[in-house]
Amino acid sequence: MGRSCCWRTDDYPCTARFRFRRLLAFLRWEYCCDKIYGVAKEWLGVIFHVEDLVAQVKAGKLQEAYQYVRSFATINDSSNEAELLAQFLQYLKAISGFSEGRIREGGLFRDWFGRIYGHPKLNTYPCFASIVADALFLRIAQLSFRSSLNWKLVCNKAAEMVEEMAYKAPDLKERMRYPRCRSDLYDVMPITSSFRGR
Structure with missing residues (x-):
């Protein structure tokens, strides 16, 4: 059963849901991620x-x-x-x-x-x-x-x-529906610098 996600994020709820849906779409199409996908879909509860x-x-x-x-x-x-x-x-x-x-x-x-x-x-x-x-x-x-x-x-x-x-x-x-988007890992989970300018 789906649960609401409690990850700390600066995103609006709709943006966070979209990101999680993109993550599930990525995990769904990757052949080696079946078990991870099963756990993630239950835990995130967005699809x-x-x-x-x-x-x-x-x-x-x-x-x-x-x-x-x-x-x-x-x-x-x-x-x-x-x-x-x-x-x-x-x-x-x-x-x-x-x-x-x-x-x-x-x-x-x-x-x-x-x-x-x-x-x-x-x-x-x-x-x-x-x-x-x-x-x-x-x-x-x-x-x-x-x-x-x-x-x-x-x-x-x-x-x-x-x-x-x-x-x-x-x-x-x-x-x-899964979102229509590129399913490369970088597009799903963009890597950004943790350095913040002053």
């Missing part, structure tokens, strides 16, 4: 990697995936698409927790299930109606759909949806 997000969702690490999205798309400053992605991950995490028996997380999506409960299509699918009713009335003892479905398959499908949503979020898409 949004969809592959990392998808891997987290596939592994069932939904809280980490949610926090990763929020580190690039904050609650107060995110597009509608990024907000939808974050809410999707939050609901999926709540459903996963509720199906494992954590009642506290059921309250998060209770209103959502309430809207589904009155839908006429539920009469066509009685098994789904039962799941909705169990979730709505927080009946954990009767709720056994976690064991009746392949949760790995659910995570894989969710990962496909998350990938599609991430590419549609303009603020996240902007953070996926």
Whole structure:
């Protein structure tokens, strides 16, 4: 997950971010720097990697995936698409927790299930109606759909949806791009004299 960088610098934050993005671009294209690139991308947190997000969702690490999205798309400053992605991950995490028996997380999506409960299509699918009713009335003892479905398959499908949503979020898409610039080491980390004139 990305972290904000705390290097001491005289640069403005946007300039520092640009420098770090250039550094990551350099490390990415150098064949001998794979491990350094992996550590740097996680520590600097300036490039949004969809592959990392998808891997987290596939592994069932939904809280980490949610926090990763929020580190690039904050609650107060995110597009509608990024907000939808974050809410999707939050609901999926709540459903996963509720199906494992954590009642506290059921309250998060209770209103959502309430809207589904009155839908006429539920009469066509009685098994789904039962799941909705169990979730709505927080009946954990009767709720056994976690064991009746392949949760790995659910995570894989969710990962496909998350990938599609991430590419549609303009603020996240902007953070996926590496800067267009020369990738020589001198251009990335210019060497200057430490001597200061009086």
